[in-house]
Amino acid sequence: MESTFRVAIPVLPARDTTESLKWWTEVCGFEERFRDATPPSYAGIRRGHAILHIAGITDKALAKTVGDQTMVRIAVKGIEAYLAEFQSRGGTLHPNSSLHRTPWGTIEFTVIDPNGVCVTFLEYQAL
Secondary structure, X not given: OOOOOOOOOOEEEEOOHHHHHHHHHHXXXXXXXXXXXXXXXXXXXXXXXXXXXXEEXXXXXXXXXXXXXXXXXXXXXXXXXXXXXXXXXXXXXXXXXXXXXXXXXXXXXXXXXXXXXXXXXXXXXXX
């Protein structure tokens, strides 16, 4: 039998897991699915088929270093509608980003989460 890959679940670093959960749920519109405690040090969120976990890092300097070096790309159907929703919830784009088409066939925009993680929301288009 051949193996089939179904989903990848990125684990994002957080200096403050509560703050991160708030941003992902209130600004990005994800749903909290679980947490290990209150306040959480590990939690899971989901929106549609996009699943992410958030892991607290107690060493704040290390958390900043790791966050600043982490990137995640999330595919969305209806990217323009999602951008409008994101901005209506108070979300702001990365200073060097706008909704744009790429040579690799996506329309995308980039934001930075409260932990410095570079998050790109994208929609696949025909090349």
